[in-house]
Amino acid sequence: MKDKQTSKATINEVAAHAGVSKSTVSRYINGKIDAISPGKVKSIKKAIEELNYRPSQMAQGLKVKKSKLIGFLVADITNPFSVATLRGVEEVCDQHGYSIMVCNTDNSPEKEREMLHKLNAHYIEGLIINTTGQNNDVLMDLISQDVSIVLVDRKVPGLKLDAVTTNNREVTSQIVNLMYDKGYSHVGLFTEPITGISPREERASAYTEIALERNAGRIPQIYEVDVKDKAALLQSVKSFLASGGDRGKKAILGNNGLLMLKIISCLYEIGAAIPEDVGIAGFDDTEWYRLIGPGITTIAQPSHEMGKVAMERIVKRLEGDESAPQTIQLEAELVLRHSL
C-alpha cells in the first residue's frame, strides 16, 4: 500500500497530506488522541499509513532530550556471561521502547574511554557497564549529564553508583570448602589480574580465607594469568600440578568461564584426567559444561537476571527515582557435576 518514496516522510508531509497542522500530527503521535477531533484523527492515521511515516527519533530526541538509547559496555561480548546479561537488558529495553548500543572494551581503559565518549555523543540515556574502573572521571561526567549508570558485576570503590553483583564471597567459600571436604588438599585459584576488579578481589579473598582456615600449613596458591597467553597458562597449570610433590589431591578453581575453557584445554593437552588427576570447578555456567569430561561443576551466575535487574534500575532512575545508589546482590548457584 506504500508509494515509492525516495526518502522518509516527515511530520510536515503528513500534516499536509492530512490537511492539518503539524502540531496536531505531533499530538497524535504522542497519544494525545482525545484532544483531537475524531475526523482529524482518522485523516492523520490515514496519512501516516499512506506515507509510511515514522517519527524521527533524532528530531524528537533533539527536542525532548531523550535518545531512547541505552549503552551496554562490556569487556568482551564474546563472553557468554556478557551475552546472557545483554539478553536480560534487552528484554526490559524492549518493554520500554529503548534500544541498545553495544560496545566492547577488551578490558582496555583507553578503548573504554573512547566508547564512553562515543556513547555520550549519542546522548544515551542509560549505561550498563562492566567497567575497567579506570575512567571514573568520564563516568562522573555522564552522571552530571543525567545519564543513569548501573555497574554490572564489577563495583568501583569510591563511586557511589547503582550496581548489580553476585554473592561472590559466599559462593566462593562454598565451593572452596566443598573442595576441601572432598579431600582436595591442594586447591589453586586461577584468575585474571585481580587488582581493581571487585569480583576477582572478592573471590580471591574468600578463597584465601578458606584455604588458610582449612589447610593451615599451606600457602594459598593464586595464579594470576593472562587468558590470551596460552603458553604461559599452560606453564602455570603445569607448575600447579607439579607443586607440593605428589602428596594430596589437587583441584583448580577457575575464576571465569573463558579461563575455565582454556584451563580445561590445557588439562587435555597435558593428559590430566578430570577428576582423577585434578579436580576442577569454576565460575560461569554454560550448557557445554555438562558435556565436557565428567561434567564440570560450576557456579552459575544469574547473568540474564542481572541484566534485567540492571536495566530495571535504569528505567526507575529515568522515571525519576532519586533514591541513594544501591547495590543489588543476586545469588549465584552451585551446579554440582562430577569434576570434583
Add this chain to the structure above:
Amino acid sequence: MKDKQTSKATINEVAAHAGVSKSTVSRYINGKIDAISPGKVKSIKKAIEELNYRPSQMAQGLKVKKSKLIGFLVADITNPFSVATLRGVEEVCDQHGYSIMVCNTDNSPEKEREMLHKLNAHYIEGLIINTTGQNNDVLMDLISQDVSIVLVDRKVPGLKLDAVTTNNREVTSQIVNLMYDKGYSHVGLFTEPITGISPREERASAYTEIALERNAGRIPQIYEVDVKDKAALLQSVKSFLASGGDRGKKAILGNNGLLMLKIISCLYEIGAAIPEDVGIAGFDDTEWYRLIGPGITTIAQPSHEMGKVAMERIVKRLEGDESAPQTIQLEAELVLRHSL
C-alpha cells in the same frame, strides 16, 4: 580540569566561551582547521576542553542526515555464530566511527518487523541482518530511504541485496561424503525448519544429493526439529537411532551449533557413545567442541570474517558505491576431530 556542569555543553556555549561564532566552532569540529586563524583555533580548543564539549550526534545527524548508527539484527545473539559476526562488524564500525544497535528477533517475523521499525526511527545508515525473510516490504522501504543493507548467512530469493554467505553446498557435500567414506551407511540430517531459510535449504539439498548418490537404496533422513523442544528432539534422535534395524553405522549431521549442543545432550542422556554408537558432526565451531567427548568434528564458518566483510560492504555503499548487489561467498572449513 572539568567544571561541574549540570548538562551537556552546546556549540553555542563553546562559541561564547571562545569568543567566536558557532560557525567557526562548527568548522573546527569538522576538521576545517586550516580555514581558521591559529588564534581562534587555540581558544576553541581550550573552550572545548574546559567545557568538556562533545558535539551532539543527534543534532549533527538531524542536520546532515547521518546517524552514524548501524543496525545488527539477528535471530539470537546468544548463538556463538552471531556473536562472532558481531565482533567482526564492530571491528570495522570502530574504524569508521559507527556505532552498533543490536536487536534479536528470536526468529519471529513480527518481532523482526518491530525491530526494523525501531531501527528505522533511529535513522540507521546501515543494516546487517540475518532475516526471517518475512519482511521484505520493510526491507524495501529501508532501501528506498537509503539505508544500506547486507544480508548475512541467509539470502532472500527475489531480493537483490548485498549478501555474505558461506559455501554451504560444497562443505555439506564434503562432510556427508566423508561420513559415507568412513563407513556410516545411515546418515541423518537434523535441522530446524528448512523452508525459506537459504542456508538450511542449501545444506539439505546438498545432503540429499550426496545421500542419494552414495546410498542408492536408502531414502535420505531429514529430521526437522524445534531446538526449543527438548522432548521432541529426544524422540527424533531416538527414532533415528532405532531406524533401519541394527544394520550399518549411523551418523548425525547437525545443522547448527545450538542444535548440535542439544543433540549431543540427548546422546548423553540416551547413553549413546560417540563415535562408537553414533557418529556426529555439524555446523558452527566453538572452542568447546574439542573438549566434548572425543572432540567433535565441525564445519567452522568464518563468522568473524563474515561480519567484517558485511560491514565493509556497507561502508563502501555509504561511500557511494552504486554497483550491482553482490553475494560474497566465504569458505567454511572442515575441522576434523574424532566424532566420526
Add this chain to the structure above:
DNA sequence: CTGTTAGCGCTTTCAG
C-alpha cells in the same frame, strides 16, 4: 578567515 541566516524534524507554549 568569519559571522549571519536559515533550517533539519520535531515538541511545546500560547493564543484563539
Add this chain to the structure above:
DNA sequence: CTGAAAGCGCTAACAG
C-alpha cells in the same frame, strides 16, 4: 480542539 511560532544543537551557504 487547533494552528502559529519559537527553538532543540548543529551545518551550510552566503556575504563580507
